[in-house]
Amino acid sequence: MDRPELPLAQLHAFVVLAEELHFGHAAARLGIAQPPLSQQIRRLEEKVGHALFHRTPGRVALTAAGLELLPAAQRALTGLADGLAAARAAGSGRAGRLRIGFAASLALTFLPGLLRTFRREYPDVRLDILEMTTAPQLSALRDRAIDVGLLREPPAGETELGCETVLSEPFVAVLPAEHPLASQRTVRVGQLADMPFVLLPRTAGPGLHDQIAGLCAxxxxxxxxxxxxxxWQTVCALVGAGLGVSLAPASIRRIRLRGVAFRRIEPSAVRTRVAVAWRRDDANPLVANLLATVRQGPA
Known part of the structure; x- marks a missing residue:
């Protein structure tokens, strides 16, 4: 047997009358005249198949059927109100779920301030923060596995993804603390020519890898x-263990590892870019709100 569908307007009228137990007061609260209210209640009773109110001169009371329906009707209306509020919050970008990919080195600089600012403005948004290098972030964006990426050296000529530079920083030499070059304040890149290197694989971040290779070339x-x-933390640990040297973004200096020294390099003009990336066709207001927070600058 099919269950009858109960229009929300009728449920609302029923709940208000059940709370007021007076047709005149309930009609005034609903902003309608008494005859339309009586019609709403009558139609609802027809759907239920039983009277919901005892009507006597000067008195209205709930029947057994009305007493049984009231809690369910109240839950339905409350659920609808909560759902509408949640939908409005999600539609305005003030609630929902936002998945952010980030390069690990950004946890040392840009990311904490960004997240603090965003959470202060949008406390009801659930943030899923996923650590991944540049190439996996780009793939995850295209596959819709993340909504926003914070990455290094995005590829040029992107059409599917939007990219904006957030900041740039120079490179530093990463050396074992006991290395002879660690006694210098500045290291010329050419001085590293005969030394073994510890580097990220090109597949993890082609742009950054090619920048480092270009510095050496x-x-x-x-x-x-x-x-x-x-x-990068693993790179630094391997350098500290004496397995080689490296060139890295300057923010890596915030990784505090014993046995590792960081030195400025010459030439110093080459800088690595940090960018925010997103899908150009993504209409999610959460993405727009995060981009606006990024553009405000650091907290």
Whole structure:
């Protein structure tokens, strides 16, 4: 047997009358005249198949059927109100779920301030923060596995994704603390020519990898890679263990590891870019609100 559908207007009229137990007061609260209210209640009673109110001169009372329906009707109306509020919040970008990919090194600089600012403005948004290097972020954006990416050296000529530079920073030399070059305040890139390197694989971030290779090429050599690691903290740990040297974004200096020294390099003009990336066709207001927060600058 099919269950009858109960129009929300009729449920609303029923609940208000059940609370007021007076047709005149209930009609005034609903902003309608008494005859339309009586019609709403009558139609609802027809759908239920039983009277919901005892009507006597000067007195209205709930029947057994009315007493049974009232809690369910109240829950239905409350659920609808909550759903409408949630829908409005999601539609305005003030609630919902936002998935953000980020390069690990940004946890040392840009990311904490951005998240603090965004959470202060949008406390009801659920943030899923996913650590991943540049290439996986770009794939995840295209596959709609994340909504926004914070990455290094996005590729040029993107049409599907929008990208904006957030900040740029120079490179530093990463050396074992006991290395002879660690006694210098500045290291020329060419001085690293004969040393083994610890680098990220190109597949993790082609743009950044090519920048480092370009720095070495400009100094007249190709880096001899002895070890590869996906995360900068691991790169620094391997350098500290004496397995090689590296060139890294300057923010990596905030990784505090014993046995590792960071030194400015010459030439110093080459800088690595940090960018925010998103799908151009994404109409999610949460994405627009995060982009607006990014454009405000650091907290």
């Amino acid at each position: 400009a100094a007249g050599f190709t880096p001899r890679v002895a070890q590869r690691a996906v995360e």
